[in-house]
Amino acid sequence: xxxxxxxxxxxIGVSPGIAIGKAYIFDQMDAQASYYKLENPSRVGDExxxxxxxxxxxIEQIESLKSELLGFxxxxxxxxxxxxxxxxxxxxxxxxxxxxxxxHCVNAEWAMGMTVDTYKEIFSRLDDxxxxxxxxxxxxxxxRIIRNLSGEINKRRKPVSTAEAVIIVAKDLSPADTAQMxxxxxxxxxTDAGSQTSHTTIVARSLGIxxxxxxxxxxxxxxxxxxxxxxxxxxxxxxxxxxxxxxRYEVKKQDYLIAxxxxxxxxxLPAITKDNYHxxxxxxxxxxxxxxxxxxxxxxxxxxxxxEFLYINRQELANEQEHLDNYRNIISAPPLQWATIxxxxxxxxxxxxxxxxAKEMNPQMGLRAIRFCLKEEGLFRMQxxxxxxxxxNGKTKILFPMISSIEEIRKAKNILMSxxxxxxxxxxxxxxxxxxxxxxxxPAAAMLAKELAREVDFFSIGTNDLIQYALAIDRSNEHVxxxxxxxxxxxxxLIKEVVDAGHDAGIEVAMCGEMAGDPMNTVVLLAxxxxxxxxxxxxxxxxxxIIRASSLQDAExxxxxxxxxxxxxxxxxxxxxxxxxxxxxxxxxx
Amino acid sequence: MTIRGTLNINNKLGIHARVAARLVSVTDxxxxxxxxxxxxxxxxxxxxxxILMLSCPQGSVVNxxxxxxxxxxxxxxxxxxxxxxxxxx
Numbered sequence: 001x002x003x004x005x006x007x008x009x010x011x012i013g014v015s016p017g018i019a020i021g022k023a024y025i026f027d028q029m030d031a032q033a034s035y036y037k038l039e040n041p042s043r044v045g046d047e048x049x050x051x052x053x054x055x056x057x058x059i060e061q062i063e064s065l066k067s068e069l070l071g072f073x074x075x076x077x078x079x080x081x082x083x084x085x086x087x088x089x090x091x092x093x094x095x096x097x098x099x100x101x102x103x104h105c106v107n108a109e110w111a112m113g114m115t116v117d118t119y120k121e122i123f124s125r126l127d128d129x130x131x132x133x134x135x136x137x138x139x140x141x142x143x144r145i146i147r148n149l150s151g152e153i154n155k156r157r158k159p160v161s162t163a164e165a166v167i168i169v170a171k172d173l174s175p176a177d178t179a180q181m182x183x184x185x186x187x188x189x190x191t192d193a194g195s196q197t198s199h200t201t202i203v204a205r206s207l208g209i210x211x212x213x214x215x216x217x218x219x220x221x222x223x224x225x226x227x228x229x230x231x232x233x234x235x236x237x238x239x240x241x242x243x244x245x246x247x248r249y250e251v252k253k254q255d256y257l258i259a260x261x262x263x264x265x266x267x268x269l270p271a272i273t274k275d276n277y278h279x280x281x282x283x284x285x286x287x288x289x290x291x292x293x294x295x296x297x298x299x300x301x302x303x304x305x306x307x308e309f310l311y312i313n314r315q316e317l318a319n320e321q322e323h324l325d326n327y328r329n330i331i332s333a334p335p336l337q338w339a340t341i342x343x344x345x346x347x348x349x350x351x352x353x354x355x356x357x358a359k360e361m362n363p364q365m366g367l368r369a370i371r372f373c374l375k376e377e378g379l380f381r382m383q384x385x386x387x388x389x390x391x392x393n394g395k396t397k398i399l400f401p402m403i404s405s406i407e408e409i410r411k412a413k414n415i416l417m418s419x420x421x422x423x424x425x426x427x428x429x430x431x432x433x434x435x436x437x438x439x440x441x442x443p444a445a446a447m448l449a450k451e452l453a454r455e456v457d458f459f460s461i462g463t464n465d466l467i468q469y470a471l472a473i474d475r476s477n478e479h480v481x482x483x484x485x486x487x488x489x490x491x492x493x494l495i496k497e498v499v500d501a502g503h504d505a506g507i508e509v510a511m512c513g514e515m516a517g518d519p520m521n522t523v524v525l526l527a528x529x530x531x532x533x534x535x536x537x538x539x540x541x542x543x544x545x546i547i548r549a550s551s552l553q554d555a556e557x558x559x560x561x562x563x564x565x566x567x568x569x570x571x572x573x574x575x576x577x578x579x580x581x582x583x584x585x586x587x588x589x590x
Numbered sequence: 591m592t593i594r595g596t597l598n599i600n601n602k603l604g605i606h607a608r609v610a611a612r613l614v615s616v617t618d619x620x621x622x623x624x625x626x627x628x629x630x631x632x633x634x635x636x637x638x639x640x641i642l643m644l645s646c647p648q649g650s651v652v653n654x655x656x657x658x659x660x661x662x663x664x665x666x667x668x669x670x671x672x673x674x675x676x677x678x679x
Contacts (some may be wrong), residue, residue: 083611083638089618090637119639126645130606134642137607 005240009215012194013235014201016538017210018253019188019262020246023226024166025219026177028229034150035110035223046442047101051108052094058141059088061148083134084141109149110223145150167230167352169222172476173200183207183289189232190237192219195481197464197514204232205517205536206290212237214478217439267298267541273526277552278533281540282340288329293537294336301338303534304399304460304512305330307383308344313444319377323386332393340460340510341387342439343380344360364465364474369402374411384419384439399460404442409455426577439512441465446494453505460534461498463513467491474555477558486515487524487571492563499529510534519587520579522546527559545586554582593624593661597652597668600673604647609676614638616667622658 025035038044066081067172086492087093096118111295116139123135165187170177172193178200180452187209194200194213204211210232222239229238233256238245271279282303283294294302310318310326331339346368387398400412413436414433438455440446441462453459463486465473470490473480485491495511502509515521517535519542525533526547528531531545558578562571579587599605603611617624617636624635626644628651633640635654646652656664 079608083607086611086614087640092634092637092640099597122643126643128604128606128645128647130603130643131645134607138639394649 004221006245007221007239007243009218009221009237009239011190011212011215011218011235011237011465012196013211013232014194014196014213015189015204015209015211016233017188017208018232018249018256019167019203019210019230020249021165021167021228023169023190023220023222023224023228025224026168026173026181027143031378033106035113036107036224036225037107037110038107038306041105043104043437044105047106047111050097050149051097051101051112051145054108054145055088055094057058057148058144059085060584061144062088080137084137087137088141088237090302093529095286109146112142112145112149113223124195167228169219170522171219172198173203178203183287188232189213190215190218190222190228190230192216193476194477195478195484196476197475197484202514202536203286205538206284206293208293208538263541264296264298266542267296267544269298269544270300271544271547273551273555274545274549275551275553277526278548279526279530280510281544281547282338282510282512282532282534283537283540284534285330285537286433288326290537291330291333291336295333297564298536299336299537299540301336301340301395301532302330302333303340303532305339305341306345307342308346311344311346320382320386323396324390325388327387328355328393331390338395338397340399340437340512342399342401343370343373343383343387345401346372364468370400370412371402372409373400374408374415377415380415380421384416385423386477388416388423388430388434389428390418391434392429396431396434397437397458399437399439401462402442402465403438403440403452404444405453406448406451409438409452437510440498441469445493446470446498449498449501450504453501453507456507458508458510459498459502460510460512460532461495461530463491463495463511463515466494467515470494485572486513486518486521487562487565487575488568489563492524492528492571495528495530496563503529508532517543519543519546519583520576521582523550523555523558523579524562524575526550528553528554542586546583549583549586563569591648591657591659591661593654593656593665595654595665597649597654597670597672599646599648599652601678602648603678604650605641605644607642609678611640612676613641613668613673616671617664618658619660620658620664622656622661622664624654624657624664627653627655 014481026349038047062081062085066078069078093115097111097115100106100114101108103339119138120135123132165185167188167190169179169190172191173189188213189200189204191200191213192215198213200211200213210230212232212235215237218237219436227240229241267449271281280300281298282301284304285294285297285302286306286309310323327341330341367375385397400409403409420430435457437458437460438445438452439462440449440459446466467484467486468475471483471488474484475481475484499509508531511525511530512534516525516533517539522543523546535543566570614636624631626635626641628644628646631644633644635641654665654668
């Protein structure tokens with residue numbers, strides 16, 4: 001275990017910046033056990049007592065489990081329980097753990113973890129497969145002891161709180177997980193799973209904190225309170241670094257902050273090309289708290305406010321007033337000129353705390369977003385009431401997610417109309433200045449763009465889902481993420497059809513997926529005539545610089561050269577070469 | 591009293607988990623200290639994990655060393671346990 005000091009692990013850097021601090025292992029399944037070094041060697045005795053007590057408790061638990069099973073004719077499990085008891089009574093097992101407490105000056109939980117690791121190592125070298133497999137019993141009793149130790153801790157001492165700024169280390173993070181964190185106390189994220197489009201990435205980027213994902217087994221290596229360095233640009237995580245390394249990274253962190261500041265110098269200049277073509281740049285947000293960041297990084301408006309956070313991880317549903325307060329904050333935030341509020345997209349990878357809503361086999365294609373809204377009309381109407389009332393405060397756009405047919409958008413519009421009448425009858429003022437849009441994220445909607453364009457005031461292309469559905473790639477499955485390619489010819493052609501159909505009908509076409517925030521795609525999107533690009537705050541300054549340094553004419557000749565290509569690799573190579581050749585400076589800064 | 595002897599492991603699976611548990615259930619009942627030796631390894635035979643890690647497949651010969659007042663009784667019981675192949679094939 002000691003050998004992990006200075007260990008360097010590489011993952012995917014998805015949100016730049018450097019964090020230096022304590023790891024906090026976030027585990028939604030287990031009781032959170034805390035692992036820490038003892039501040040004072042005099043505590044060793046106490047830890048040994050705690051260990052012995054937890055082992056006795058474990059033996060008692062298994063004995064009582066055994067007596068419950070005795071009435072049944074089940075020999076095999078009882079044999080296993082007997083063996084586990086014999087293992088718990090193994091003096092060498094206890095001695096090894098006590099030695100670890102003394103030698104490393106760590107708490108009993110950590111020492112127990114080390115002992116199990118030691119046995120794992122030894123057992124893996126045994127010839128006999130039957131005996132090798134018995135490591136599962138050693139792990140089972142180890143986990144039981146740790147659970148008993150932390151259970152006791154929870155009663156006697158305060159659990160580790162995230163009151164001080166920590167780096168969250170987790171297998172993966174869902175919206176429900178991040179919703180329960182004191183987010184302003186989080187310095188960075190490190191996760192086993194994840195990719196460029198996973199929830200962890202989105203949250204880290206919107207908060208402007210570093211994140212490294214796709215680290216595979218980092219949760220097994222790191223322990224709460226380990227000192228770590230996270231470099232979100234290179235995707236490196238360093239465990240228990242020495243003083244010199246920390247010093248060097250402090251310097252890097254300063255450099256990053258300076259470069260970052262440099263990026264902000266012209267963030268407020270508009271995104272107008274050299275040949276005077278204007279593009280609107282907006283920001284994707286999930287909490288009203290992100291408004292200052294959106295303004296700081298130069299957003300013209302809010303291009304996507306994801307409202308799911310008003311629903312998840314709550315004891316009770318937010319009432320209309322809470323919705324209204326949130327939307328007012330979003331809508332009336334000068335100098336932002338408009339706010340696009342997406343009605344809630346629940347189901348899919350979003351977690352709903354209401355147990356009524358059972359898990360689905362294939363939630364991405366299940367009852368979610370507009371489908372769910374049309375089914376649970378009461379919930380939907382409440383949100384629409386709040387949005388309509390808040391719209392008095394500024395320019396508001398309502399965006400309906402996951403539309404796949406004309407019928408769906410018509411139904412949604414009918415409900416909106418009926419809510420509006422209801423409000424007017426109640427004497428509530430309702431703004432006339434509300435635009436209605438559909439999110440184009442289902443390939444069917446892209447194919448129906450011409451017809452859908454007649455129904456609404458604007459489109460917003462949600463590339464994360466559109467790419468996922470068009471290419472049949474589960475974006476949370478790390479085995480296929482390599483196939484996830486925004487510059488895929490099929491994706492480019494779908495986007496072009498949507499933009500052309502929108503413009504033919506005289507409506508604006510925005511893009512709010514991660515694709516819009518990657519500066520490598522900016523010139524292509526410019527040429528495709530996307531009217532509004534919405535992205536995470538940090539991405540805005542660089543995208544704006546690239547737009548200001550390009551011309552529509554040049555962009556169009558690039559697009560002309562790649563659109564006929566059928567090969568994903570050729571398109572990517574052409575675009576990357578073009579970007580590196582023409583925008584070296586803009587791509588490098590920050 | 592010190593007793594030295596050998597145990598022949600003749601059951602098909604050797605000293606696997608259940609056999610190790612049975613061995614400990616015997617050694618643990620006596621006051622005498624007991625050690626198993628095989629090759630370079632010498633382990634405390636009251637600890638199941640150490641017995642497992644000694645790794646004794648069918649055909650192994652384990653040297654036994656018992657020290658204490660009830661050493662002889664323990665050895666007799668261990669010997670008969672091994673002789674009846676720990677109640678297995």
